[in-house]
Amino acid sequence: MKNKIIEPRLTEAWKSIPMGEDITKAQTHFANIQSIYANPEGFDSDTLMYTVYATKDGTLLWGQTILEPVFVNGECNMTRGHFHVRKDRDEYYWCQQGEGLLALMDESGTCWLEKMRSGSLHHISGQWAHRCINTGNTPLSIIACWPADAGHDYGRTFPIRVYKENGQILLKEHKIMDGRIGDKHIL
Numbered sequence: 001m002k003n004k005i006i007e008p009r010l011t012e013a014w015k016s017i018p019m020g021e022d023i024t025k026a027q028t029h030f031a032n033i034q035s036i037y038a039n040p041e042g043f044d045s046d047t048l049m050y051t052v053y054a055t056k057d058g059t060l061l062w063g064q065t066i067l068e069p070v071f072v073n074g075e076c077n078m079t080r081g082h083f084h085v086r087k088d089r090d091e092y093y094w095c096q097q098g099e100g101l102l103a104l105m106d107e108s109g110t111c112w113l114e115k116m117r118s119g120s121l122h123h124i125s126g127q128w129a130h131r132c133i134n135t136g137n138t139p140l141s142i143i144a145c146w147p148a149d150a151g152h153d154y155g156r157t158f159p160i161r162v163y164k165e166n167g168q169i170l171l172k173e174h175k176i177m178d179g180r181i182g183d184k185h186i187l
């Protein structure tokens with residue numbers, strides 16, 4: 001190896017998908033994720049929602065998530081969203097292509113949204129839950145880098161829903177009222 005120059009594993013990382021034996025590929029179809037949507041009625045359970053490619057070795061992982069431009073009865077396609085089990089494990093997102101929103105939520109349940117567009121970089125504190133939402137009409141592709149031991153905690157629900165109606169983004173507050181889930185229009 002000494003004094004030997006080798007090729008990087010990806011030469012056009014800004015536009016290509018990671019491939020190879022040490023890359024995992026996981027596809028999420030609507031059937032796997034329908035419970036996160038306000039109104040899953042009548043939506044085709046075989047629809048591909050998102051694909052995650054990720055490295056699996058080492059202490060720092062690298063991955064790419066591609067969310068399809070899909071709307072579930074008006075609600076924008078989104079990842080399941082999670083906290084890290086280890087709160088001292090931060091993460092970086094870089095939006096490679098498309099447009100969307102990064103939903104962030106702190107421990108108190110306060111939620112806010114950061115705009116994502118081609119080239120935007122997002123630092124995610126290890127204390128914030130994170131979810132990607134595709135608000136565009138093209139695939140939303142996000143590169144992520146996170147510590148392998150961060151862990152995924154899916155135990156909490158985000159309080160904001162994102163819809164697209166007549167080309168306009170609408171936010172709705174998502175609340176449990178009298179034991180039933182209700183949506184209140186907030187923007």
Ligand SMILES: O=P(O)(O)OC[C@H]1O[C@](O)(CO)[C@@H](O)[C@@H]1O
Binds near residue numbers: 079
């Ligand atoms: O598991 P979820 O919440 O659907 O999110 C998938 C996301 O998680 C990660 O695997 C790591 O945080 C991201 O690469 C990807 O966007």
